[in-house]
Amino acid sequence: MRDEDETLRDGGKDTPDRERLCVVGIGASAGGLEAIREMLAGAQRDNNLAYVVVQHLDPNHESLLAELLARHTDLPVRQVSGGEKVTAGHVYIIPPGSGLSIRDGVLDLTEFRQPRGLRRPIDDFFESLALDQGRFAACVILSGTGADGSAGLRAIKEHGGLCIVQDPETAKYDGMPTSAQGTGLVDFVRRPSLIVEAIQQFYAHSFLDKSDRALASTVESNLADICTVVRNFVGHDFSGYKKSTLVRRVQRRVQVLALEDADQYLRHIRADPSECEFLFRDLLINVTRFFRDEEHFEQLRERCVKPLVRGSGNEDEIRVWVPGCSSGEEAYSIAMLFAEECRLQKRSVNIQIFATDIDEQMLRLAREASYPQAALVDIPEEMRDTYTVARDGRFQISAKIRDMIRFSVHSIVRDPPFSNIDLLSCRNLLIYFGDQLQAAALPIFQYALKPGGTLFLGPSETVGRFDHAFRPIEQGARIFERTEGRPEYPLHLRGQDGRDMPARRRPREDDQRSTRLEWGDGGAIERILATYAPPTLRVSSSGEILRTTGRLGKYLDFSHGAEGNRFAPAVARPGVREGISAMIRQISRSKKRTISRGLVAQSEFGRQAFDMIAEPLTDGTFLVVFRDTDRFESAEEDDFDSLEPMDSHVQSLEDELRSTRVRLHTTVEELETANEELKSSNEEMMSMNEELQSTNEELSTVNDELKGKVDELSVANADLSNFFASTAMPLLVLDANMDIRNFTDAIQSIYPFRSSDRGRPLTEVTSTLRENDEVLEATREVLRDGKVRHLRVADREDERTWSLLITPYVSRDKDLDGATLVFSEVTDALRLEEALQQEGERLRLALDVSLLSVWECDPRARTIRLDHTGSSMLAASDPELAIAEFINTVHPEDRDRVARAFADVSEDGDAIDITFRIDGEGPRYTSVQMVGKRMHSRRTARILGVVFDVTNEQEDRDIREMMLREMNHRVKNMFSIISGMVRIAGRSTSSVPDLVQGIQSRVNALARSHDLTQRSHANARQVLSLEDAVRASLEPYDGLAPMDLQGPLIEIGGHELTALSLLLHEWATNAAKYGVLGQPGGRLEVRWSRDATGEVRIEWNEIHATRVDPGEESSGFGSTLIQLSAAQLNGRIDVVHTGTERRMTLAYVPDASS
Amino acid sequence: MSLTQAAEDRKKRVLVCEDEHIVALDLKLLVEEFGYEVIGPFATVSSAARIIERERPDMAILDVSLKDGEVYPLADQLDGMGVRLVFHSGHVNDAEISERYPGAACCQKPVNTGALQDALSEG
Structure with a gap:
């Protein structure tokens, strides 16, 4: 009952309702699995409903519930482990051995505080769900025994949520659904397959556009009319109640009935009186339980009950009023407090508790005092055994407590209040009242309470501006003391009755104990009854006097025991006593009107003759009417005498009767003791039964689960046997x-x-x-x-x-x-393996012979793998290298090229063919050629190839190229020289034959020198020596004169050869034309040497037989050539003539570069 | 202005570098026939380099490889002085030369007198 909370929540919500998550709590026990399955089969993922399943589970047994449910619903199902945020379209399952609660939309596990038979996880969860989700909570109660869920349902309803119960006819066990239905608060009763639809419909209606607000406003405008209708039918005026509550509750009815607006509802409620009842019930929803707010009750006991009991005398009466008692829990709680306190203080105090409410149905429940077993935990443990009796899966409040309380229909605001009250407990009623009604109620309380009396309110109620009338004793527990000061009788009560009190509500149930019998109509009837009607008794079948009217002094004797003894035969005067006992016995049997005539009642005052008429009433009681048949005869002295002997006879009979009574009493007591024992045995059996029942429920859940598991197992088994067969x-x-x-x-x-x-x-x-x-x-x-x-x-x-x-x-x-x-079977694989092995060996052999190495490159991993030959060829440390490492083994000048080639082939190239040198100690580097192809296999692209040593081929090629270059250069040079010579010769020679002759001989000389180089090239070991050059130049003149050629082996360079040859050719030509070779008798001496400085000297000595004239030196083209050649050699030429000798010396230092 | 007049005014001077003396002499004679004054011929880079410190030729005929190495350092120096270069070599790489010295001419050995004369007169 937290109206303020609801108001706050309504005010603070920003998200549109249509997107608001609605949490559906599902409570189930025995037989629940099937119902949940059927219910959730129709649930869809894409709406805003989330489901939380609370099932009674065996705490010692792992639950398969989530697994079993998941197969039958599209929704994801999970067992809660605590901390889950509830999300739409999901199903959450309670785990075994824990309770469940929800707070801010997050599920949490709780520990049970009660022993196994008394747990009620469904109630607990529904209560927290109601508090957390308010009107966005729905609860569904499915198959199960017991009454778990009924209390939680009340909480859901109180906070504006939706309550649905499985149709008990479709439930395997109908205990829980029936109990829930018994609260009268259920909105829908459906078979499981239709439940989800009902929930969706309810919320769909509430979320239709802005209809929520619109509806609220139409409800508001029709509220007065609706209240009038209710007042006319039920007799209670709700117009003073808090408007927000009224609007919300009416709105709910509109939603439940799927009507469009409040106008329709007004028509509906006018046409259908039963709807009035529904609305009335809805308006009166309240949550109550034993010792609600236990600590407040403890305070009440300390501050009020204890002092009251202690301060009362034996004759005093403590008067307590509990208005708005609903189903009676609050009143019984207070009664127990008093009884317990009396017991502890060993006092016997007369306590009268008036418990009132306007709802007769609730009062009937209260009078029955029978509550679900689950509510037992609310009662403090020490009081449970003393004040409750287990009955048939429920418990009843003991008769001792019940006798303390009078329940009656009473409206605080309409009916006159009780007075002289010591304790007034009115919890959680004022919060439903509007300000005006509250302001009216508090003066009534003030009037009802004695000065110093105690007012006990609900935790969120206050005395408001009446703080002058009530002084707080314990503010936290809302306990107030009524101050001194004269209370005013609430005036409004006097003016209002009769005026707007049309049809009184028709009495629905037996109400014989109600104080409100029909005595009060203006006093006329009372007057008739008291004065003019015959004296009459109304007695129960056991003879207990329920009501008296008229003057009964002549027939009954009230003098001793006063109110104490109310049995008619016991207080009847002699003469009446015998007749009345017989008559009651007879009429109990016959149920017919009976008359006993000619009786005489005797009293100390006189005798009265009378007839006694007894008539059975419909409720099982009897009317006993005394009709005087004669005048009253006053007693006279002699009458006493004459009666004496008869008296003694009567006396003896009475004595005997008395002793019989004593025996009877003893027997009755013994019987009662036996009965008590039986009762306690019965209670024990009851509690045992409870435990057995809960065990049974758990067992049946386990059984359901096992059945599901067995089905699965047989499928798995069938799968397995098919597998084995196939x-x-x-x-x-x-x-x-x-x-x-x-x-x-x-x-x-x-x-x-x-x-x-x-x-x-x-x-x-x-x-x-x-x-x-x-x-x-x-x-x-x-x-x-x-x-x-x-x-x-x-x-x-x-x-x-x-x-x-x-x-x-x-x-x-x-x-x-x-x-x-x-x-x-690996036969084929083995054969294949063998074949592969042979193939591999053949390949290996081929590779070994050809010195080929195989490599494999993985372009993705950027690694390259080499076989043994390859590793040693590349001087690699590892058979598998990263490409970067592999590049490092390459000669630095070739690295870029190799890296580029590998990058190309790694990316998209198909083949690679590259020759490079391996890095190492120079000057001779190993050259290898790497050839590879990209292999496309399914698994990966890789590049596979061979590498082989091409050092020798490479060197050969290098040499060849070098030689070709050299040759080319030399030939070109030769051409240049020849071309130069031709032009120079052309300038100095006049006749063409001379020119041709001169050029030809010199070209021949050049050709001979070229032959020399060719020879030296053909045979690399043979060096080109100076002697060869000299001999070659003299070859054409062989035999013309004795020649003496001597000198050490002096190697000459290729570039020196041309100049040297030309020079020697000129000398030889000159010697042939003009010197020793042309004339007989001469000889030629050629000497060459090299000194320590490296200078080479060639002495060309022509020794003539006769003296020669030195003047005939030629200064033509030949001498130019000699000069040029000497210059080319960087040498100098000396010519010495001595008589018969002509000595020419060439001295030059060979170029260091050669 | 006619060639004769130019020669009379001041003969253009051509530096000749050629390490083959016969060819060098031939070149010298040819260039003088064309009406230029010859500086050199020089067989080494170093000797030629010494000369151009004192004398600035108008043009230069350069063999690529001389006795003491390739002619390029000298060519760079001459190029820097604005001297027109004519490369004369047996294995000259035209593309390389024209890339390095965009204004230079190339004459293959053995010398083609007409081509040489054209190359010189273009300067």
Whole structure:
């Protein structure tokens, strides 16, 4: 009952209702699985509903509920582990052994505080759900025994939520649904498959556009009319109640009925009186429980009950008023407090508690005082046994407590109040009243309470501006003391009655104990009854006097015991007593009007003759009417005398009667004791029954779950046997004794099993395996140590080979319980492997012979793998290298090129062909050629190729190229020289034949020198020596004169040769034309040497037989050539003439570069 | 202005670098026939380099490889002085030269007198 909270929540919500999450709590117990399944099968993911399932579960048993539900709904199902934020379209399941609560939309696990029989997880969850979600909470109660959920449902309803119950006819166990229905607060009763639809419809209606607000406003405008209708039918005026509450509750009815607006509702309620009842009930929804706000009650006990009991005398009466008592829990709580306090203080105090409410149905519940077992936990433990009696799955408040309370229909604001009250407890009623009504109620309370009396309010109620009348004793617990000061009788009560009190509500139930009997109509009837009607008694079938009217003094004797003894036969005067007992007995049997005539009543005053008429009433009581038949005869002295002997007879009879009564009393007491014992045994059995029932519920849940599991298992089993029948894989399962447990059909090729072989030891069965003994031995080992074994086995003909895997068979308890033998045929694979091996060997041989190395590059991993030959060729440390590492083994000048080539082929190239040098100590580097192709296989692209040593080829090629370059250069040079010579000669020669002659001889000389170089090239070991050059130049003149050529071996460079040859040619030509070679008798001496400085000297000495004239030196083209050649050699030429000798000397330092 | 007049005014001077003396002499004679004054011929880069410190030629005929190495340092220096270059070599790479010295001419060995004369007169 938290109206303020609701108002706050309504005010603070910003999100449109249509997107607002609605949480549906589902409570179920025995038989619930089926109902939940059926209900959630129709749930869709895409709306704003979330489901939380609270099922009674065995705390010692793992729940399969989530698993089983998940198969039957599209919604994701999960067992709550605490902290889940509830999301639309999900199903949350309570775990075993915990309670569940929700706060700010987050689920939380709670621990049970109660022992197993008394837990009520559904109530607990619904209550927290109601507080957390308000009108966006819905609760569904499904199959189950007991009454869990009924209290929670009340809370949901109170906070404006929706309450739905499974139709008890469709429920396997209808205890819970029936109990919930009994609260009268249920909105819909549906079969499970229609429940989700009902919820959706309800919320869909409430979320239609802005209809929520619009509806509220139409309700507001029609509220007065609706209140009038209710007042006319039910007799209670709600117009003073808090408007927000009224609007909300009416709005709910409109939604439940799926009407469009309040106008329609007004028509509906006018036409259908039962709707009035529904609305009335809805308006009066309240949550109450024993000792609600326990600590406040504790305060009340300390501050009020204890002092009241202590301060009262034996004759005093403590008067308590509990207005708005609803189903009575509050009143009983207070009664128990008083009774307990009396017990503790060992006082006997007369306590009168008036509990009033305007709802007769509630009062009837209150009078029955029978509550669901679940509510027992609210009562403090020490009071439970004393003040409650277990009955039939419920408990009842003991008679002692019940007798303290009078329940009656009474409206605070309409009916005159009680007075002289010591304690007035009015909890959670004022919050429903509007300000005006509250302002009216508090003066009534002030009037009702004695000065110093106590007012006990609900936790969110205050005395408002009446703080002058009530002084707080305990502000926190809302306990107030009524101050001194004269209260004013609430005036409004006097003016209002009769005026707007049309049809009084029709009495619905027996109300014989109600104080409000029809005595009060203006006093006329009372007057007639008291004065003019015959004296009359109304008695129960046991003779208890319920009501009296008229002057009964003549017939009854009230003098002793006063109110104490109310049994008619006991207080009847002699003469009446005998008749009345007989008459009551008779009429109890016959149920007919009976008359007893001619009776005489005797009293100390006189005698009265009378007839006694008894008439049964419809409610089982009787009217006893005394009709005087004669005048009253006053008593006279002699009458006493005459009656004496008769008296003594009567006396003796009475004595006997008395002793009989005493015996009877003893017997009755004994019976009662026996009865008490029986009762306590019964209670014990009841509680045992409770426990058994909850165990039974849990068992039936487990049973449902197991049934689901068994279904699954049989499917799995069918799958398995199909697998065994259809698989081509030979498989054999053995138990721990190596007996055959199961096998696939494909095993026939290895073991010739028949189906009757199941259970036979494997050792007895023949097999086609050659390694049968090894297989058996390996199996034994597996059974011993639980380790997996691999074997390769073949049949006896050696045609087929299998790879055998023996694995331990582990049972659910992780025990070794056998072995599984799986055969995979590898015959083909083996053949293939063999063929591949041979192929591989052939290839390897070819590679070895050709010194080829194979490499493989993975472009993605950027690695390159080399075989042994390759590694040593590249001087690589590792057969597998990253490409970067591989590049490092390349000669620095070639690295860029190689890296580029690899980058190209890695990216998209198809092939690679590159030659490079390996880095190392120079000058001679190993050259290799790498050839590769990209292989496209399914798994990956890789580049595969060979690498081989091309150092020799590379060197040969280098030399060849160098030689060609050199040759080309030399030939070009030669051409230049010849061309220059021709032009120079052309300038100095006049006749063409001379020119031709001169040029030709010199070209010949050049050709000879070229021959020399050619020879030296052809034979690399032969160096080009100076002697060769000299001899070559003299070759054309061989034999013309004695020649003496001498000197050491002096190597000459190729570039020196041309100049040297030309020079020697000129000298030789000159010698032939003008010197010793042309004339007989002369000889030629050529000497060459090299001194320490490296200077080469060539002496050309022509020794003539006769003296020669030195003047005939030629200064033509020939001498130009000599000069130029000497200059070319960077040398100098000396010419010395001595008589017969002509000595020419060339001295030059060979170029260091040669 | 006619060639004769130019020669009379002041003969253009051509530096000749060629390490083959016969060819060098031939070049010298040819260039003088064309009406230029010859500086050199020089067989080495160093000797030529010494000369151009004192004398600034108008043009230069350069063999690529001389006795003491390739002619390029000298060519760079001459190019820097604004001297027109004519490369004369047996294995000259035209593309390389024209890239390095965009204004230079190239004459292949053995010398083509007409081509040489054209190359010089263009300067």
